[in-house]
Amino acid sequence: MHPEMSLILLTVLAGTGQGIFISVVMLDLFLHGTGVLSDRIILLAGGASIGLQLMGMLASVFHLGNPQRGWKAILMWRNSWLSREVISLSLSFGMVMAYTILFVTGADYTLRIIAGLVGVAACLTFFISSSMVYTSIRFIREWASVFTPLGFILFGITSGVAIINVILPLAGVTTVITWKVSILLVILATISLFLKIGAYRSYARMFEPLSLRNAIGSNASDIRLMDVGTSYRHYNTREYFFPLSTSKEASMQKAVIITAFAFPLMIWIHTSVMPDMYLNTFLSSIAALSMMAGLILERRLFFIQGNHLQNLYYGNFRKRYVRNPLLKSSERDITSS
């Protein structure tokens, strides 16, 4: 599929904003009564969360052909995952604002925790709905795997904790809480790293034995596309296609793994054992920036790797070659038949 920057920014930024909110509510649940969470932290974290979600919402509006009717997207929540995504994003945005206001105005703890937990439920619904938008398209096999929803949830939460890891020392929290958050971050980042490597390996093993025989329903052994029917590009050759060779895909995957997971993970392992607070804050912010950039690359590659079925008709269907050592070497490259 052609990578749409507005959708990439929506899912990454809104995901990170919601990860921040989930982390804040979890900290509030576990640190109630210790006085560690000050107004300053909540304002920084809540402001970051609101800002990121707002940027994501604005980005998604630019994707629409008729944004003035965008509110109608909530109407088919019974059928469409996209509808549920829009509803859960609006709900979580509202809950983040409600929670932040309730905290800084000193409202009752129970009230703000209820707002927080409703917001966490909305955030998880958003992760699941926005990933199901892609997973529910069953014939795009790269998208229809279990790694898609797991990835959305895990990367959103991990990037949120990464931002919290920067906010806490910036707001002056020097207790053992900061150290515990960085340990949690190391664990989450390690799981994310292995999840993404597992996802890329599963894509490499995907063998789609689809050809023009399936597309046009013919039993002939040799079918070739002779004429596309148009003299220039159009929607069907643009929207579903991105020119990607196997070597370029491999190097893009490496870039994603290093920028989003491996490099920040190295920094976080380092900062979780080193005591220097100022250096740690500086390094943590570099790691968080690297993870955000890496997640944007990851989501872009996710879009690019999606192989739509209608590309078969235009000769744009990207075939993966299965490496079966039992096949003779002349049979290992499966051609279009």
Add this chain to the structure above:
Amino acid sequence: MSQMALVIDLNKCVGCHACATNCKAWNTGGEFGPLTDRDPYGKEPSGVWFNRVQTYEVGRFPDTEVIHFPKSCMHCKNAPCVKACPTGATYKRQEDGIVLVNYKDCIGCKYCSWACPYGCREFDDFDGVMKKCTLCIDRIYNEDLPEEERKPACVLACPTRARVFGDIDDPNSEVSRLIRDNHGYRLMPESGADPSNHYLPKRKVTIQIDEEEILARRHVFVTTEKKFTSYGETTSDDIAVP
């Protein structure tokens, strides 16, 4: 409940694009139009078409054949685009099974076109909405047109009569009989979309004649029968040859 659909005979299609051109012309002037064209006479023509014709070559030289393949919205019974649409702008009519887009509700998120496994939907970047074949719903119920012209524009334009329009849920209709008699098939049934448009496969009809049969009938005169279609013309497959 009827399901209106097209049956396209791949045996007869010659790839002339008359169906695509007539569809474009009708939908530029009809109730749903116009369809956007960018740089139509220049070097980079790009636009919205409901019906596109691809050409495929089958076999290895010298035993090759050419298949011309027109493809438009299949009006699936289990349409994935209808399930995907967040606003409900895309809907399937109960009375005749035609899938339509309400341009006033469509927000142009393009999710329906991702969900369609056949690639029949196109985004009109001028109007900001998704557009697709309407099965000429503004023609088939149109009282201002004569009875025999209340068919989709592509069906009327086809010079080889390769496209036929009718109700596939009615076992006595022409399209149902064509599907039964000619092994009509649907595209990619494993997609789960249950498309309604059928294609009739390429076939060659052969008979075996022995030399005695030719000699035995050499003195019989050849007679022809003319059968009139509704347009008052003779078609070549109506001439009987013993």
